[in-house]
Amino acid sequence: MIIVDSALKQRDIEGRPIKVGMIGAGFMAQGIAVQIELFTPGMELAVISNRTLSKAINVFQSAQRENIEQVDTLESLNQCIHSGKKAVTNNPFLLCEAEGLDAIIEVTGAVELGCQIALSAIENRKHIIMMNAETDGTVGPILKVYADQKGVVFTNADGDQPGVTLNLYRFVKQIGLKPVLCGNIKGLHDPYRNPTTQEGFAKKWKQNPAMVTSFADGSKISFEQAITANATGMRVAKRGMHGPTVEMGKHVRDCLDEYPLSDMLEGPGIVDYIVGASPGPGVFVLGTMENPIQKHYLNLYKVGEGPLYCFYNPYHLCHFEVPITVARAVLFHDAAIAPEAHLVDVVATAKTDLSAGTTLDGIGHYMTYGLCENSDTSLKENLLPLGLAEGCILKHDIPKDQVLTYDDVILPKDRVVDRLRKEQTVFFHK
Numbered sequence: 001m002i003i004v005d006s007a008l009k010q011r012d013i014e015g016r017p018i019k020v021g022m023i024g025a026g027f028m029a030q031g032i033a034v035q036i037e038l039f040t041p042g043m044e045l046a047v048i049s050n051r052t053l054s055k056a057i058n059v060f061q062s063a064q065r066e067n068i069e070q071v072d073t074l075e076s077l078n079q080c081i082h083s084g085k086k087a088v089t090n091n092p093f094l095l096c097e098a099e100g101l102d103a104i105i106e107v108t109g110a111v112e113l114g115c116q117i118a119l120s121a122i123e124n125r126k127h128i129i130m131m132n133a134e135t136d137g138t139v140g141p142i143l144k145v146y147a148d149q150k151g152v153v154f155t156n157a158d159g160d161q162p163g164v165t166l167n168l169y170r171f172v173k174q175i176g177l178k179p180v181l182c183g184n185i186k187g188l189h190d191p192y193r194n195p196t197t198q199e200g201f202a203k204k205w206k207q208n209p210a211m212v213t214s215f216a217d218g219s220k221i222s223f224e225q226a227i228t229a230n231a232t233g234m235r236v237a238k239r240g241m242h243g244p245t246v247e248m249g250k251h252v253r254d255c256l257d258e259y260p261l262s263d264m265l266e267g268p269g270i271v272d273y274i275v276g277a278s279p280g281p282g283v284f285v286l287g288t289m290e291n292p293i294q295k296h297y298l299n300l301y302k303v304g305e306g307p308l309y310c311f312y313n314p315y316h317l318c319h320f321e322v323p324i325t326v327a328r329a330v331l332f333h334d335a336a337i338a339p340e341a342h343l344v345d346v347v348a349t350a351k352t353d354l355s356a357g358t359t360l361d362g363i364g365h366y367m368t369y370g371l372c373e374n375s376d377t378s379l380k381e382n383l384l385p386l387g388l389a390e391g392c393i394l395k396h397d398i399p400k401d402q403v404l405t406y407d408d409v410i411l412p413k414d415r416v417v418d419r420l421r422k423e424q425t426v427f428f429h430k
């Protein structure tokens with residue numbers, strides 16, 4: 001978004017930086033802090049909230065910031081924001097209520113907390129950048145309804161696949177093609193991975209083992225593609241998507257016959273993924289063009305003869321682009337990617353044989369993985385969203401690879417996420 005850099009430069013020249021608060025101090029948070037503080041003129045990260053304060057301080061220190069104040073009241077946080085002193089707190093709701101913050105970045109990956117933060121930020125009329133795909137892919141549509149009511153932006157982030165995909169999707173649409181498939185290019189997909197199998201990878205890259213497991217076992221890509229579907233009006237062709245595996249390194253533009261043409265051309269288009277293709281880990285959008293004159297030009301410009309034209313972005317740079325999303329929201333009221341409807345869900349599926357009485361663990365752990373399913377089917381079949389599975393108690397044995405239903409579990413009590421799911425169903429489906 002080239003316009004954003006000029007607008008940020010102007011804020012910098014005027015001495016009126018955008019002020020941001022961030023909730024979470026993990027792997028992504030560190031990258032975001034460095035990116036805002038060292039590479040984004042016109043924006044300041046004013047405060048970080050985390051359960052463990054030392055991690056929030058470490059994140060500021062990674063961004064070469066010292067002299068950080070620990071705060072636990074709204075008044076002291078407001079003073080820090082006003083004076084330009086960096087602050088940390090273990091109370092995330094202070095950030096939502098604070099004066100002088102333009103936007104909140106939510107980067108925990110925790111679903112229940114993500115719901116509470118989003119609601120509080122919106123209630124306090126702050127734009128919310130929801131890097132937490134797990135929450136967005138579960139209750140994003142209804143959170144967007146709340147945000148619209150308060151006149152603030154609810155958005156996922158540039159940099160992660162949904163944001164990169166939507167930028168490409170908007171480009172493809174803008175030049176006159178009809179997008180018919182939004183896809184992710186993955187290097188690995190194995191639903192049975194768990195934090196033990198992914199321990200080495202996590203250690204090598206200094207990441208959380210459960211988080212990287214969610215990338216390998218298909219849960220994260222399912223959240224990403226649900227978010228993309230809910231923003232574009234697309235659907236999945238079948239439960240779990242096609243997700244073909246191709247010869248390692250084969251270019252994605254040579255893989256178009258992996259997807260049945262009718263799935264793309266009949267209906268609103270589909271979200272899907274491919275494993276092994278290049279350029280990875282990028283994204284691609286397939287579009288169609290009817291106009292014979294423009295088809296002639298597309299062929300001349302080496303995009304092919306159709307009927308499918310393949311556009312791609314060779315990378316997704318996760319945290320690098322998050323400040324761009326903040327600026328788009330604050331300065332232009334433009335969401336990188338926001339839900340317009342509730343069309344696709346991520347449903348919980350047994351990773352292994354599970355016994356009655358078991359309390360389900362979290363996303364990217366040992367017990368469940370996610371599959372995309374169209375929401376009309378997930379509602380009709382009473383399927384359990386993956387974002388709700390943690391803490392549920394199984395009423396009976398569930399065999400490996402069976403999709404769970406609400407009838408299989410006892411839900412934890414008094415969760416905001418359950419209330420939001422009910423509201424979402426009523427709002428979009430009744």
Ligand SMILES: NC(=O)c1ccc[n+]([C@@H]2O[C@H](COP(=O)([O-])OP(=O)(O)OC[C@H]3O[C@@H](n4cnc5c(N)ncnc54)[C@H](O)[C@@H]3O)[C@@H](O)[C@H]2O)c1
Pocket residue numbers: 023024025026027028029050051052055107108109110113131132133134160207208211220318319
């Ligand atoms: N790691 C990646 O490569 C990557 C890439 C793109 C998007 N994301 C998304 O970014 C988010 C964060 O990922 P990460 O890799 O930084 O995770 P992480 O595990 O490294 O960090 C998560 C942070 O959130 C805090 N947190 C988690 N659960 C919490 C809870 N219940 N209450 C309070 N605080 C809690 C943790 O203390 C930690 O500071 C996730 O939504 C993930 O899907 C991650």
Ligand SMILES: N[C@@H](CCO)C(=O)O
Pocket residue numbers: 160161186215216220221224281318
């Ligand atoms: N979705 C990423 C992880 C971080 O977005 C992946 O491709 O595995």
